[in-house]
Amino acid sequence: MGEVIVITSGKGGVGKTTTTANVGTGLAKLDKKVVLIDTDIGLRNLDVVLGLENRIVYNLVDVIEGNCRIKQAIIKDKRYPNLYLLPSAQTRDKTSVTPEQMKKLADELREEFDYILMDCPAGIEQGFKNAIAGADSALVVTTPEVSAVRDADRIIGLLEANDLKNTHLIVNRLRQDMVKKGDMMSADDVVEILAIDLIGVVPDDENVVISTNQGEPLVGNDTLAGQAYMNICHRVIGEEVPLLDLNIKGGFMSRLTSMFKKY
């Protein structure tokens, strides 16, 4: 039986979709059969980040409404044999789907996949309720900013209210140099406020933007962010991986020195 994981944040623009793409791809690289579901109906973009936009024929709403079979709508990734995507509809809105329907869909997919990742839309309205309906656990993504942390706090509260107690935190776009100067919250500060388990810290890395624009997830490559995402994947499947904070520090310092060497 597969596990349904919702990736959510409350605030927009903190990296839910990027995280979904990278964690999903990473899990597929670890030989898990993974399907990513874009639940952001009306604002489709997970397919773009994965570079699969041109293959969409059917979408989530088509499946829910019975216009096609699940198999027809799910897109197989060209690079990873274990990775699949169920794209969202672009021409509809969040009210086209109900939480009950999403739960039913998730339960059907459980039979076949090891992991079902739900990319949740920003906000706490219908789209959020749809995305969390069938979920067993949640990855809460936040950046080290007060606004994002505040929204994450609200989201965790709402998840708890919906009996989703298995929540883990991803601190995204951390800048170790700013943390050192005291200009940015550290991952520990964020954890202290939100009081849930940290599953990974992803540094602010320009490679993420590059990979997103190319439609090629960077998980597992030799960039810092790629390694950070891979570590998260290992932790998702239950492996113990040493905390990343030190890696970031070391990695960042070595990058700094290499930069100085260049000039």
Add this chain to the structure above:
Amino acid sequence: MNNSVIIKGTKSGIILLLDPSLDFAELKGKIADKFQASTGFLGDAVMALSFEGRKLSDQEQREILDIIYETTDLNIVCIVETDERKEAVMEKCLNERLMELSANTGQFYKGNLRSGQVLEVETSIIILGDVNPGAKVVSKGNIIVLGTLKGNAYAGVSGNIHAFVLAIDMEPVQIKISDVIARCPDRPKKAGKHAERNPQIAYLENGNLYIEPLSRDAINDIKLF
């Protein structure tokens, strides 16, 4: 139609609404007419009677009762007085008693209160966890946070000026005790700097809200009725 006498039914009896401007003798006639007309409807029920709209002397009340006995089969067992001043006193007593109860009895809440969550209790409340920014605790009694208070805490909301708010780590957005509200300074502490982490207590004195470290003196000043 004449509205100088109106009969209203309640659960336990009837209320007689009387026109205050009429002469009493004239009113008596109208009362008699009214009851005469509704004898069949009222039957021989046992009930209480109360008067509204007009101040009546004992003599006048007796006269009205006589009329009712004569014209109907009703069995009036008592006259209920509705005195607004007395009611106000009663309510005040009740409120004070309730306030005492709310301050002296309490309950526990385990867990963190997160942004958007509101915890409302009739009694005092002890929270085993943090109150995060954007969350709110509302209590008719005292609020004790065994964790960090970073949200809003409203204590003694029914008007208890002796209520207090106590927290292991006091960084509230707003604190309200009774009707007095105070907010945190606009300039927040630098993030991540917890220089002193002492339990602090917020209380009301002469209409001002004070927050001070929880010392023996502060505990001595707590008033629990």
